Amino acid sequence: MPITCSSCHKIIPLQDAKFCPYCGKALTISTSAEKQIVVYLVSLLVPPFGFWYVWKYLRQGDRKSKIIGIVAAVLTIIAIATSIWLWEKSLTVLNQKINSSLGSFSVY
Numbered sequence: 080m081p082i083t084c085s086s087c088h089k090i091i092p093l094q095d096a097k098f099c100p101y102c103g104k105a106l107t108i109s110t111s112a113e114k115q116i117v118v119y120l121v122s123l124l125v126p127p128f129g130f131w132y133v134w135k136y137l138r139q140g141d142r143k144s145k146i147i148g149i150v151a152a153v154l155t156i157i158a159i160a161t162s163i164w165l166w167e168k169s170l171t172v173l174n175q176k177i178n179s180s181l182g183s184f185s186v187y
C-alpha cells in the first residue's frame with residue numbers, strides 16, 4: 080500500500096520515509112494529547128472512521144503511536160458492539176410492540 084504526501088499528494092516510494100522526498104513535509108503523525116483525544120472521540124462516536132486511525136497509527140514505527148492505535152481499535156470495537164446491541168434491543172422492543180398489537184387484533 081503506497082503512501083501519499085498530505086502536502087503535495089505525490090506517491091512516496093519509501094514505506095518508512097520520515098519526510099516527503101518531493102516537498103520535504105514531515106510524514107510522521109502527531110501523538111500529542113490533543114490529537115489522541117480527537118482520535119479516541121472519533122473512534123467512539125463514528126466507529127468506521129476509527130478504523131482509519133487505527134490503521135494509520137498502527138503503521139507507525141514508534142511504540143507510542145502503536146499504543147494509540149490499539150486504544151483506538153478497542154474503543155472502535157466497543158462503539159460498534161454498543162451500537163449493534165442498542166440496535167438489537169430496539170428491534171426487540173419494536174417486535175414486542177408489533178406482536179402485542181397484532182395479539183390484541185387477533186383476540187377480536
Ligand SMILES: [Zn+2]
Binds near residue numbers: 085086087101102
Ligand atoms: Zn510532498
